[in-house]
Amino acid sequence: GDSVTQMEGPVTLSEEAFLTINCTYTATGYPSLFWYVQYPGEGLQLLLKATKADDKGSNKGFEATYRKETTSFHLEKGSVQVSDSAVYFCALINPGTYKYIFGTGTRLKVLA
Amino acid sequence: GAGVSQSPSNKVTEKGKDVELRCDPISGHTALYWYRQSLGQGLEFLIYFQGNSAPDKSGLPSDRFSAERTGGSVSTLTIQRTQQEDSAVYLCASSLDLAGGLNEQFFGPGTRLTVL
Numbered sequence: 001g002d003s004v005t006q007m008e009g010p011v012t013l014s015e016e017a018f019l020t021i022n023c024t025y026t027a028t029g030y031p032s033l034f035w036y037v038q039y040p041g042e043g044l045q046l047l048l049k050a051t052k053a054d055d056k057g058s059n060k061g062f063e064a065t066y067r068k069e070t071t072s073f074h075l076e077k078g079s080v081q082v083s084d085s086a087v088y089f090c091a092l093i094n095p096g097t098y099k100y101i102f103g104t105g106t107r108l109k110v111l112a
Numbered sequence: 113g114a115g116v117s118q119s120p121s122n123k124v125t126e127k128g129k130d131v132e133l134r135c136d137p138i139s140g141h142t143a144l145y146w147y148r149q150s151l152g153q154g155l156e157f158l159i160y161f162q163g164n165s166a167p168d169k170s171g172l173p174s175d176r177f178s179a180e181r182t183g184g185s186v187s188t189l190t191i192q193r194t195q196q197e198d199s200a201v202y203l204c205a206s207s208l209d210l211a212g213g214l215n216e217q218f219f220g221p222g223t224r225l226t227v228l
Contacts, residue, residue, distance in 0.1 A: 004154070032214055043116070043219035044155075044203070051214060089155065095214065098162075099171065100145070102155035 002027040006090050006103035013080055013110050021075040021106045023064075023090035031092040033057075033066055033073040038087045038105070047075075047088070080110045114138070116220035118204050124226045125194055133189040133223045137206030144187050145207075145217060146179060150200040161187060162209070194227045201225070 007022040025031065035047040035057070048057030053068035062077045073090060090103040117136045125131050137144050146158040158171045161181045172178070176194075181187040191198055201224050205217040 036219075043221050044205075044217075045219065046216045049214075049216075091155075093214070098143075098160050098168070099157050100147075100155075100217075101157070102147075104152070104154040 002031070002092060002094065002101045004090050004092055004101050004103040006088075006106050009087075009105070009107040011106060011108045013108070015082055015110055015112055016079045017110075019075070019077040019080045019084075019108070021088055021090075021108070023073045023075065023103060025071050025073065025090075025092050025101075027071075027092055027094060027101075029094045031094045033064070034091040034093075034100075035062070035064055035073070035075050036089040036091060036102075038089070040086070044089065080108070082110045082112050084108060085110045116204055116206050116218050118202075118220040118223050120223060121221065122224045122226075124228065126228050127196060128193055130190065130192045131194055131225065133191075133202050133225070135187045135189070135204030135206075135220060137185065137187070137204070138218055139185075140208070141206035141218070142184060142209045143207045143215070144181060145205045146187070146189050147203040147205070148173075148200045149203060149222070155203065158189070191225075194225075196227050199225055199227045 003026045032051040034049045036044045037047045038044045048059040050057040050066035056065045087105045089105045119134045144161040147155040176192045179189045201222040203222045205219045207215040
């Protein structure tokens with residue numbers, strides 16, 4: 001069945017460091033891909049999405065490119081801030097199935 | 113406007129008891145989803161509603177789990193004869209409509225269920 005694999009956390013970085021959180025997927029068909037973020041004490045919220053191969057989703061300085069050839073959707077940010085500390089979830093959906101598949105989440109901690 | 117709300121925020125119950133978890137979606141959102149997040153696990157998709165209809169119940173873990181939605185708004189997830197392995201955070205989300213699953217989902221804060 002469909003699945004999403006994320007790198008294990010926690011990831012600890014200093015402020016202004018470069019961030020990469022790896023995400024790979026297994027899916028039939030042509031899924032859409034998402035990154036959701038959960039800040040401390042808050043509910044999950046959509047960070048960015050990409051609906052077809054080579055699309056780049058971006059928001060708040062974060063980017064992820066849908067790579068069909070490597071079945072990946074890695075999250076990147078050039079310069080992290082303390083306020084980026086959160087848990088990040090990679091997810092996919094095969095359109096028409098309405099069933100989202102989430103990864104286990106990666107906790108990011110940014111130190112001042 | 114108000115976001116998705118869930119109640120209770122925390123529920124501690126004894127093994128074998130029934131529990132009801134409630135979700136109030138954003139007004140006007142026709143699609144509603146339930147997930148379970150166990151410790152160290154990702155979000156596990158349980159069920160979705162379009163209006164009051166739940167076309168696919170296959171994600172529910174066992175026949176002890178059921179969900180309903182009335183009036184196209186509030187949804188209730190019921191767990192009968194709770195077991196310790198049911199302990200988890202139960203999350204609800206809503207979106208404007210299904211739109212092939214591509215509409216942004218807005219998540220509630222969750223209900224933390226602990227079964228002793």
